[in-house]
Amino acid sequence: MHEFYSPTKIIFGEGCASETAPRLREMGATKVLIVTGKSSTASSEGFRDLCKGLDAAGIQWVHFAEVSADPETSTVDKGAEVCRANDCNAIIGFGGGSPIDCAKGIAASIGEGRPIRDFVGTGLAFTKPVPPLVAIPTTAGTGTEVTNAAVFTIVDEHGHRSKKGTSSQFYFPRLAIVDPLLHMSMPPSLTAATGMDALTHAIEAFVSRFHTPVSDMYCLEAVRRIGRSLRAACRVGSDSGTGDGAFGAGRGLKASGSSSSGDRALLEARSDMALAATLAGVGLSQAGLGMVHGFAHPVGAMAGLAHGLANAILLPFVMEALIPDAGERLSAIGEALTGKRGTRAQEAVRAIARLGRDIGIPENLEAANVPEAFFEEILADALSYRRRKASPRAFTDDELRGLLARMYSGKVEA
Ligand SMILES: [Fe+2]
Numbered sequence: 001m002h003e004f005y006s007p008t009k010i011i012f013g014e015g016c017a018s019e020t021a022p023r024l025r026e027m028g029a030t031k032v033l034i035v036t037g038k039s040s041t042a043s044s045e046g047f048r049d050l051c052k053g054l055d056a057a058g059i060q061w062v063h064f065a066e067v068s069a070d071p072e073t074s075t076v077d078k079g080a081e082v083c084r085a086n087d088c089n090a091i092i093g094f095g096g097g098s099p100i101d102c103a104k105g106i107a108a109s110i111g112e113g114r115p116i117r118d119f120v121g122t123g124l125a126f127t128k129p130v131p132p133l134v135a136i137p138t139t140a141g142t143g144t145e146v147t148n149a150a151v152f153t154i155v156d157e158h159g160h161r162s163k164k165g166t167s168s169q170f171y172f173p174r175l176a177i178v179d180p181l182l183h184m185s186m187p188p189s190l191t192a193a194t195g196m197d198a199l200t201h202a203i204e205a206f207v208s209r210f211h212t213p214v215s216d217m218y219c220l221e222a223v224r225r226i227g228r229s230l231r232a233a234c235r236v237g238s239d240s241g242t243g244d245g246a247f248g249a250g251r252g253l254k255a256s257g258s259s260s261s262g263d264r265a266l267l268e269a270r271s272d273m274a275l276a277a278t279l280a281g282v283g284l285s286q287a288g289l290g291m292v293h294g295f296a297h298p299v300g301a302m303a304g305l306a307h308g309l310a311n312a313i314l315l316p317f318v319m320e321a322l323i324p325d326a327g328e329r330l331s332a333i334g335e336a337l338t339g340k341r342g343t344r345a346q347e348a349v350r351a352i353a354r355l356g357r358d359i360g361i362p363e364n365l366e367a368a369n370v371p372e373a374f375f376e377e378i379l380a381d382a383l384s385y386r387r388r389k390a391s392p393r394a395f396t397d398d399e400l401r402g403l404l405a406r407m408y409s410g411k412v413e414a
Pocket residue numbers: 142197200201293307311
């Protein structure tokens with residue numbers, strides 16, 4: 001027996017962000033809370049167009065722009081307060097995974113009439129319907145626009161930070177608007193890290209003990225698109241400088257050909273990635289994740305590594321450790337990723353590592369400057385990962401200790 005439940009309507013395509021206002025009107029929205037990050041998204045052309053569209057449709061809007069990476073529960077509370085104080089009757093999450101997750105938290109908290117902290121890491125479930133929620137991703141990674149999950153950072157009284165995933169059927173956005181044009185301003189390093197996050201979702205959900213024939217379909221198609229397009233998506237457009245070099249990705253790779261054909265190729269690659277991330281999101285919402293995310297959450301929370309980058313570094317190590325238990329599944333991943341029939345599990349792991357190297361992902365945690373001093377805390381957090389049971393191998397605590405040691409200073413051959 002298996003189930004499939006993915007209630008989010010998806011609108012996909014170049015320029016489809018212009019659909020936002022009319023669709024909100026259909027939902028009866030008259031005043032919308034727009035949740036974004038603090039930085040560039042809010043000053044982007046896409047954001048300005050969104051606001052203009054709402055104005056033209058006679059929909060009032062309030063902008064909550066206080067979301068930083070991996071939003072703290074206190075930020076969600078602030079946003080809920082702004083939403084309540086302004087009588088907003090719909091919510092838009094616009095940006096990367098953090099603002100969209102924050103928008104989900106605000107919606108759930110408004111529905112329940114309680115602070116989000118009551119539900120994070122406590123086992124308490126949401127039971128009440130939420131205001132209409134629209135997700136507009138500007139990165140191709142988390143897939144949160146179509147999932148029942150959201151991740152928040154809890155800061156305890158000693159200042160200790162931990163990232164906690166929560167899930168609820170009420171987190172599924174009513175509508176996901178996936179417009180690849182909004183992804184064109186991503187610098188190469190962000191494209192690389194978020195793209196590897198999407199790959200991690202597709203692979204972890206595919207090898208998950210809870211995978212189904214339906215989730216498999218979404219995951220494999222996501223892997224196939226990522227295999228053919230992530231490298232090209234990490235190139236720089238003719239008008240976007242020479243890359244940001246945050247961790248070396250891109251390094252000035254220029255889109256090939258003349259500038260207009262190069263830009264077209266870049267748009268096609270980013271479009272492929274945008275759809276892949278959404279497909280992988282559907283896959284993970286059905287089948288769950290595994291120990292790559294189990295380790296990536298504490299690595300991110302403690303060392304401040306971006307979520308996608310942490311996953312990208314850890315993915316080949318976990319997959320290598322899963323070869324004895326998920327060999328056939330890894331072969332299928334390898335075939336989808338490389339397009340070569342008969343790819344063996346070991347070759348699949350190498351192909352994953354090679355893709356990471358090609359787009360500038362460091363080969364281990366040491367190379368990403370994650371301090372050795374965090375080892376025990378990262379391990380303790382990973383051992384209590386709520387989705388540990390989805391792993392196709394029931395890793396013992398000792399095995400996970402050995403795996404983390406390898407993630408710090410080992411190397412997976414590419
Ligand atoms: Fe993720």
